[in-house]
Amino acid sequence: MQRPKIDNLPLNPLEPGLDLLAIGAHPDDIELSCGGILAKSAKLGHSTGVLDLTRGEKGTRGNKEIRQKECDEAAKILNLKIRLNMEWPDASIHDTEKNRKELAYVIRILRPKLVITHHWNCRHPDHIGASKVVERTCMLSGLKKYLNEDEQAPPEWRPDRVLFFGGWHNKHPSAIVDITEYFNQKLKAVFAHKSQFFNEDSPDPETLLSDPKFESWMHQRSRYWGQKIGKEYAEPITCKGEIPLNDPVETFLNAPW
Numbered sequence: 400m401q402r403p404k405i406d407n408l409p410l411n412p413l414e415p416g417l418d419l420l421a422i423g424a425h426p427d428d429i430e431l432s433c434g435g436i437l438a439k440s441a442k443l444g445h446s447t448g449v450l451d452l453t454r455g456e457k458g459t460r461g462n463k464e465i466r467q468k469e470c471d472e473a474a475k476i477l478n479l480k481i482r483l484n485m486e487w488p489d490a491s492i493h494d495t496e497k498n499r500k501e502l503a504y505v506i507r508i509l510r511p512k513l514v515i516t517h518h519w520n521c522r523h524p525d526h527i528g529a530s531k532v533v534e535r536t537c538m539l540s541g542l543k544k545y546l547n548e549d550e551q552a553p554p555e556w557r558p559d560r561v562l563f564f565g566g567w568h569n570k571h572p573s574a575i576v577d578i579t580e581y582f583n584q585k586l587k588a589v590f591a592h593k594s595q596f597f598n599e600d601s602p603d604p605e606t607l608l609s610d611p612k613f614e615s616w617m618h619q620r621s622r623y624w625g626q627k628i629g630k631e632y633a634e635p636i637t638c639k640g641e642i643p644l645n646d647p648v649e650t651f652l653n654a655p656w
């Protein structure tokens with residue numbers, strides 16, 4: 400086991416660690432799925448970060464260099480404390496021993512209290528692979544003797560909980576987060592990935608994301624979840640296990656349906 404070769408990976412574990420780390424398969428997955436949650440969490444004073452697993456180099460539009468610049472721009476818009484890329488090959492994210500060990504190393508450096516990643520019931524196989532490898536690694540990285548073949552490995556760290564955003568086929572999230580005040584910030588972060596979206600001068604082939612209707616679909620999707628909690632825009636979160644309520648009366652007074 401060697402230290403993963405990742406640009407800007409801190410030498411020592413962050414102190415304090417991150418409050419929330421979002422892990423996505425491809426650059427822009429995070430902005431599209433939980434950009435509002437990240438913007439809101441940063442505004443509420445929580446430290447946030449993003450770990451992209453691949454550079455999206457198999458994507459139809461853009462290239463590795465362009466996409467890195469776009470990720471940096473989106474990170475500033477979302478006020479992230481850190482954004483890193485695992486440099487795993489695109490279109491090949493699997494729950495393997497090698498990937499688990501590399502990811503555990505990075506989780507131990509970033510020390511997130513919470514991790515949010517892809518829902519397991521997804522359309523893209525990389526998203527399904529990411530969901531599996533992230534959930535499993537969050538448990539394994541908390542084992543004291545995991546990675547102990549490397550004397551330099553950072554000490555064990557286990558996030559308190561793994562949360563799951565979106566999910567193409569997921570109709571029943573555990574909670575819905577009001578992002579009305581942060582929706583414009585989310586849009587800006589999404590469209591920082593300029594190479595992926597509509598541009599009549601682009602020579603690249605059309606994709607689902609580059610369809611001129613895509614912005615209106617983003618509004619529809621966020622409004623769909625917003626309507627369910629009486630707000631304008633929202634994003635869903637799923638978790639395994641129950642969610643404790645501090646004040647059930649207050650909670651259901653605010654969400655009476």
Ligand SMILES: [Zn+2]
Binds near residue numbers: 428526
């Ligand atoms: Zn993706």
